[in-house]
Amino acid sequence: DTGVSQDPRHKITKRGQNVTFRCDPISEHNRLYWYRQTLGQGPEFLTYFQNEAQLEKSRLLSDRFSAERPKGSFSTLEIQRTEQGDSAMYLCASSFQGESSYEQYFGPGTRLTVT
Amino acid sequence: DQQVKQNSPSLSVQEGRISILNCDYTNSMFDYFLWYKKYPAEGPTFLISISSIKDKNEDGRFTVFLNKSAKHLSLHIVPSQPGDSAVYFCAATTWISNFGNEKLTFGTGTRLTIIP
Numbered sequence: 001d002t003g004v005s006q007d008p009r010h011k012i013t014k015r016g017q018n019v020t021f022r023c024d025p026i027s028e029h030n031r032l033y034w035y036r037q038t039l040g041q042g043p044e045f046l047t048y049f050q051n052e053a054q055l056e057k058s059r060l061l062s063d064r065f066s067a068e069r070p071k072g073s074f075s076t077l078e079i080q081r082t083e084q085g086d087s088a089m090y091l092c093a094s095s096f097q098g099e100s101s102y103e104q105y106f107g108p109g110t111r112l113t114v115t
Numbered sequence: 116d117q118q119v120k121q122n123s124p125s126l127s128v129q130e131g132r133i134s135i136l137n138c139d140y141t142n143s144m145f146d147y148f149l150w151y152k153k154y155p156a157e158g159p160t161f162l163i164s165i166s167s168i169k170d171k172n173e174d175g176r177f178t179v180f181l182n183k184s185a186k187h188l189s190l191h192i193v194p195s196q197p198g199d200s201a202v203y204f205c206a207a208t209t210w211i212s213n214f215g216n217e218k219l220t221f222g223t224g225t226r227l228t229i230i231p
Binding site: 031033035041042043044045048058093102103104105106108 | 161218219224
């Protein structure tokens with residue numbers, strides 16, 4: 001396993017269209033996170049899953065956003081009726097819930113441009 | 116409300132010298148801190164972490180220092196190498212005190228440039 005993968009790497013869409021991103025975590029990791037990063041900012045937390053359960057959603061995640069992690073493996077993030085303000089890098093990360101240390105490992109991200 | 120702050124947007128250091136990147140936080144509930152490095156068009160890469168029960172953690176050329184009373188941490192890189200040129204993010208979480216809630220709160224990053 002070479003790490004967290006995300007698809008697509010780049011997405012250009014017109015305002016009002018729906019988009020879906022996919023994240024495949026490191027196989028033995030039971031936690032999966034979505035973050036959003038805009039220019040000049042650090043990543044901002046959107047939501048996370050433990051196995052298939054979505055445990056927390058940020059206030060940043062409006063009702064146009066939905067995330068799923070069926071069967072506790074890969075995850076999808078869907079944005080409906082995209083707006084120009086949704087343009088950002090969407091990052092996925094995974095981790096293993098351990099007791100001695102804690103790190104999240106990030107994928108390369110999906111860059112979304114809404115025109 | 117910026118709970119994790121990196122007040123230096125950029126830093127330039129001569130190759131072979133020490134690079135010191137700083138980070139301040141305001142949330143006293145944070146008890147675990149991480150540094151990530153990010154190259155353009157890539158996701159952040161984990162570098163080193165420290166829990167609040169320690170004040171120093173070392174890994175090769177990288178050392179992180181934590182001053183809980185000042186709510187301040189720093190990353191030291193010595194000696195600095197050209198491949199260290201990247202954006203460095205400080206992140207914090209409430210891992211120990213709130214085991215079920217491990218989202219990371221990031222700073223805005225510091226762009227480190229190593230001058231050959």
